[in-house]
Amino acid sequence: MSDQEFITARDVTFAYEPDEGCEPHNVLDGVNIAIRRGEFVALLGHNGSGKSTMAKMFNAMLLPTGGKVFVEGMDTVDEAILYEIRRRVGLVLQNPDNQLVASVVEEDVAFGPENLGVPPQEIRERVDEALKAVGMYDFRLSAPYKLSGGQKQRIAIAGIIAMQPECIVLDEPTAMLDPRGRTEVLDTIHRLNEEKGITIVLITHYMDEAVQAGRVIVMDGGHVLLSGEPREVFSQVELLKKHQLDVPQATELTYRLQGMGFPMPCTLTTEECVEAIAAYLPPLPAASRT
Amino acid sequence: MIRDIALGQYIPGDSLVHRLDPRVKIVLIFLFIVFLFVAQNFVSLLLLVISVVVSISLSGVPLRHYLKSIKAILFIVLFTSVLNLFYGGGETLLKIGFMEIKSGGVSNAVFITVRIISLILLSAVLTFTTSPTSLTDAIERLMKPLKVFHVKVHEIAMMMTIALRFVPTLLEETDKIMSAQKARGADMESGGFAQRARALLPILIPLFVSSFRRAYDLAMAMECRCYHGGEGRTKMKVLHAGARDAVASVVVVLICAAVVVSNIFLPGVLS
Structure with a gap:
């Protein structure tokens, strides 16, 4: 294990308790994942691919039935260091409403550090800092039910940041949000990754969210299917399609154009796609441009 | 909106009563309510009514909120006081058929009315000036x-x-x-x-x-978020009672003492 590796999952298998008369079914079936410190990883996969189960392995909410998960070299099976692991690896869940404990924003953010037994004065500082980090400081005295979904999700993230974690795992944090809320949340986690160096594992099924990550891991049927930089992963359109996975719309369009005999590079974003297509169009006459 | 009603009756503010330590507030109001029922004569009752009025005006909460809370129990107050009218000794003041209103009944009725209304007003003072979170916080600490x-x-x-x-x-x-x-x-x-x-x-x-x-x-x-029960848990907000709370406690204790003294030296009017 190298120094760089923050979370290591080695040959992880997992099966939920089978229903009576059913064969146990492995949700995870020999997963190997290594996440480096400071990385921004997107974990992709469709429903039932095991990605959410994997997320709960990272902070010992679930323990592997086979194989091992290490966080900073600590085995997640070890109950004595359970809270050490959970403090280092925070988990943000899908539904923002169901994660907030207190009826005042700042008291909710304080919940984590309070559990850790941090002295009151320091909790105050951590809460203020966490709220500023997610841009919700002005709402510190609001009631959560008065906030929008995106704001609530940012409060949930602040609640994790107040524990001063080294890694935040987000399990489809934008699935229940409107487009504006999605942007708010994504901007926040990108900023946390860049400015505070917090390792981010973003579990999602939105391709455009995955494109912005530093690395993409695609899971399918309890296995890791692909892993690499977004461009590397999404250029394998055929393989992804074979596993009923989508690719970003821009990639899809250039892929089809390639199939129609236009040699062009694989694109990930709308801008890239526009550029690639524009190269084939005759330049517009100057007059019609305005 | 249905949502606004249910969130408790807390009315944010910065009055003297708002700023009291919630633990002290709960204890003092409880004490007050107990002594409402200790009072046996009109002098002590008047003293308590004045105290209630003073605490209401100190709370800085608009009077209409208090009136609304009384309106909700008006029927119970009327019902019990009318019943009490016919119950009690002393000289007969009025005779309607077989029913007699005696002087003891009248004081009974007055007492029960004042007691119920004061009780409601006092608990309103508590819930109007204390946020639900500090209320639960205070209860947790008081129950420790x-x-x-x-x-x-x-x-x-x-x-x-x-x-x-x-x-x-x-x-x-x-x-x-x-x-x-x-x-x-x-x-x-x-x-x-x-x-x-x-x-x-x-x-x-x-x-x-x-x-x-x-x-x-x-x-x-x-x-x-590492929740594992109350053990080893700290709190961001530490409650500490200050000079303000000490003064309030002294005042309330003095009032209660006055009630006891008047009970000893003045004749009770209840039967």
């Missing part, structure tokens, strides 16, 4: 000695906190489910009592199911 008897003080306070947090969320959800059922043709307004009660079932069942799902999610989120 009960730990000796293995009362799960922290858990009770945590449950209260969560319940308060989810009241608006569940109300919103009820609203949504009701609309959804109405959109499917559910009729909730017509029919007798039994029919209406039955019409509630399609609302209660989804609400119940979703509450369990929420509970499961919340439990997981709490565990993710």
Whole structure:
């Protein structure tokens, strides 16, 4: 294990308790994942691919039935260091409403550090800092039910940041949000990754969210299917399609154009796609441009 | 809006009463209420009424809020005081048929009216000036000695906190489910009592199911944030009683002492 590796999952298998008369079914079936410190990883996969189960392995909410998960070299099976692991690896869940404990924003953010037994004065500082980090400081005295979904999700993230974690795992944090809320949340986690160096594992099924990550891991049927930089992963359109996975719309369009005999590079974003297509169009006459 | 009502009656403010330590406030108001029932003569009763009026004016909460809380119990007050009129000794003041109103009955009626109204007003002072969170916080700390008897003080306070947090969320959800059922043709307004009660079932069942799902999610989120009960837990906000609270306590204790003294030296008027 190298120094760089923050979370290591080695040959992880997992099966939920089978229903009576059913064969146990492995949700995870020999997963190997290594996440480096400071990385921004997107974990992709469709429903039932095991990605959410994997997320709960990272902070010992679930323990592997086979194989091992290490966080900073600590085995997640070890109950004595359970809270050490959970403090280092925070988990943000899908539904923002169901994660907030207190009826005042700042008291909710304080919940984590309070559990850790941090002295009151320091909790105050951590809460203020966490709220500023997610841009919700002005709402510190609001009631959560008065906030929008995106704001609530940012409060949930602040609640994790107040524990001063080294890694935040987000399990489809934008699935229940409107487009504006999605942007708010994504901007926040990108900023946390860049400015505070917090390792981010973003579990999602939105391709455009995955494109912005530093690395993409695609899971399918309890296995890791692909892993690499977004461009590397999404250029394998055929393989992804074979596993009923989508690719970003821009990639899809250039892929089809390639199939129609236009040699062009694989694109990930709308801008890239526009550029690639524009190269084939005759330049517009100057007059019609305005 | 239905949501605004349920969030408790807290009226934010910065008055003297608002700034008292919630623990002190709870204890003092409780003491006050006990002494309302200790008072046996009009002098002490008057003293207590004045104290209630003073604390109301110190709370800085508009009078209409207090009037509203009295309006809710007006019927009970009238009913009990009228009943009390006919109960009690002393000389007969009025005779209607076989019923007699005696002087003791009149003082009984006055006492019961003043007691109930003061009781309601005092608890209103408490809930108007204390946010639900500080209220649960204070209750947790006041109940701490009960730990000796293995009362799960922290858990009770945590449950209260969560319940308060989810009241608006569940109300919103009820609203949504009701609309959804109405959109499917559910009729909730017509029919007798039994029919209406039955019409509630399609609302209660989804609400119940979703509450369990929420509970499961919340439990997981709490565990993710290292929740492991009250042990080794600290609090961001530390309550500390200051000079203000000391003064308030002294004043209340003096009033209570005056009530006791007047009970000893003045004749009781209740029968």
